[in-house]
Amino acid sequence: MKKLALHWQILIGMVSGILFGLIMTNFEWGAGFVSDWIAPFGTIFIKLLKLIAIPLILASLIKGIADLKDISKLSRMGGKTIFVYILTTLIAIIIGLSLVNIVDPGKNISQETVDNMVAKYENDSGLQKKLSTAGETIKKGPLQPIVDVVPDNLFDALSKNGAMLQVIFFSIFFAIGILLIEPEKAKPINNLVDSFNEVILKMVDLIMLYSPYAVFALLAKVIVSTNDPDVLYALLQYGFTVLAGLALMIVVYMLVISLIAKRNPLTFLKQISPAQLLAFSTSSSAATLPVTMERVTEHVGVNEEVSSFVLPVGATINMDGTSLYQAVAAVFICTVLKHDITFADQLTIVVTALLSSIGSAAVPGAGMVMLVIVLGSIGLPPEKYAMGLALIYAIDRPLDMCRTVINVTGDATVATLIAKSEGKLDNPKVKNWDDHYDDNIKSETN
Numbered sequence: 001m002k003k004l005a006l007h008w009q010i011l012i013g014m015v016s017g018i019l020f021g022l023i024m025t026n027f028e029w030g031a032g033f034v035s036d037w038i039a040p041f042g043t044i045f046i047k048l049l050k051l052i053a054i055p056l057i058l059a060s061l062i063k064g065i066a067d068l069k070d071i072s073k074l075s076r077m078g079g080k081t082i083f084v085y086i087l088t089t090l091i092a093i094i095i096g097l098s099l100v101n102i103v104d105p106g107k108n109i110s111q112e113t114v115d116n117m118v119a120k121y122e123n124d125s126g127l128q129k130k131l132s133t134a135g136e137t138i139k140k141g142p143l144q145p146i147v148d149v150v151p152d153n154l155f156d157a158l159s160k161n162g163a164m165l166q167v168i169f170f171s172i173f174f175a176i177g178i179l180l181i182e183p184e185k186a187k188p189i190n191n192l193v194d195s196f197n198e199v200i201l202k203m204v205d206l207i208m209l210y211s212p213y214a215v216f217a218l219l220a221k222v223i224v225s226t227n228d229p230d231v232l233y234a235l236l237q238y239g240f241t242v243l244a245g246l247a248l249m250i251v252v253y254m255l256v257i258s259l260i261a262k263r264n265p266l267t268f269l270k271q272i273s274p275a276q277l278l279a280f281s282t283s284s285s286a287a288t289l290p291v292t293m294e295r296v297t298e299h300v301g302v303n304e305e306v307s308s309f310v311l312p313v314g315a316t317i318n319m320d321g322t323s324l325y326q327a328v329a330a331v332f333i334c335t336v337l338k339h340d341i342t343f344a345d346q347l348t349i350v351v352t353a354l355l356s357s358i359g360s361a362a363v364p365g366a367g368m369v370m371l372v373i374v375l376g377s378i379g380l381p382p383e384k385y386a387m388g389l390a391l392i393y394a395i396d397r398p399l400d401m402c403r404t405v406i407n408v409t410g411d412a413t414v415a416t417l418i419a420k421s422e423g424k425l426d427n428p429k430v431k432n433w434d435d436h437y438d439d440n441i442k443s444e445t446n
């Protein structure tokens with residue numbers, strides 16, 4: 001019997017998880033049961049993905065750059081990548097701003113709803129934590145993000161999942177070193193990194209076998225922790241504005257894939273769909289990165305010289321969905337709190353949403369933390385930050401799930417585009433977890 005494609009298995013897992021979560025909300029003990037007995041299986045999955053993300057970046061980036069054989073190719077590709085990432089983010093922000101100005105989702109919200117939401121969430125511990133993280137970020141100097149990219153201790157960088165850019169920095173630096181030594185001397189390290197990389201990619205295949213069950217657990221947990229449906233209803237128009245913008249971004253990506261990369265956009269979507277579904281279920285582009293790399297390299301056919309560089313960089317700095325959401329949320333909050341914004345403020349949003357999406361960590365809810373910086377840049381007084389975030393807090397998780405899908409799709413699209421422009425878009429070369437299972441058993445018995 002033909003095995004069900006992975007994206008269908010994951011979808012079935014997601015739908016069953018949602019249904020199970022909905023059933024559990026009918027029982028008083030349901031939420032506790034899901035948290036204690038179901039959610040941990042989702043947590044294990046996310047931990048496994050994070051576990052291999054850093055070794056994967058290290059191995060594949062060193063291999064990818066060492067394979068380039070030429071440093072000038074790296075600087076050309078790097079420049080192009082950053083340029084396209086900034087361009088797609090700007091498009092996303094402009095789409096977000098246009099929609100929020102047209103729809104104006106803040107105009108119909110009654111004062112009573114505002115008061116209710118503020119009273120309910122302003123002092124929520126999760127929200128307060130976001131505000132204090134935002135406060136720490138604001139206190140740092142303007143060049144601090146660049147300083148933070150350079151690690152002072154490799155092992156320290158490797159031990160922190162949040163230090164992905166530091167690992168990227170070290171890997172590029174190390175690979176440049178490899179390119180500059182005698183090829184004969186570079187051979188052993190290249191071979192080592194090459195097989196290390198193969199092993200890690202195989203581990204991704206193995207982890208993916210577990211993904212349908214993990215998404216069941218992750219979504220059941222999201223459903224039982226969802227806030228009051230009445231509040232969600234009040235935020236429907238705002239939520240739809242963000243979703244419409246995100247949907248338009250998919251159209252932009254599809255156009256790029258078909259017109260520039262000359263690939264069938266629907267096939268492309270199918271090839272990367274497991275990564276998108278996991279982005280939705282985990283709300284984290286960092287946790288999804290190993291799967292994005294596997295899908296884009298093996299299933300889309302982007303050469304590893306390109307994907308190993310473009311995707312990890314993208315996971316940390318390219319967040320089209322997040323920037324679009326920040327633009328919509330900033331204008332929505334200002335309208336509801338009756339803080340006037342001018343055309344110049346809207347231009348400020350373009351710049352600050354670009355910078356704060358670059359600075360957002362690729363983890364759940366990070367976009368909301370950095371939204372505070374956008375709000376500050378357009379003059380919302382700090383004492384109103386908590387009120388502003390309280391307005392959109394109830395609906396943030398579902399929107400986070402959707403914007404993470406766009407973040408990941410944007411990275412995959414740009415990787416395909418850069419590969420095309422470098423002549424590195426090959427045919428897919430799908431590998432399965434058990435391709436060599438029998439070979440190894442045979443060589444054992446011989």
Ligand code: ASP
Binds near residue numbers: 360361404
């Ligand atoms: N969760 C998003 C990501 O990981 C970031 C955000 O918008 O909060 O890509």
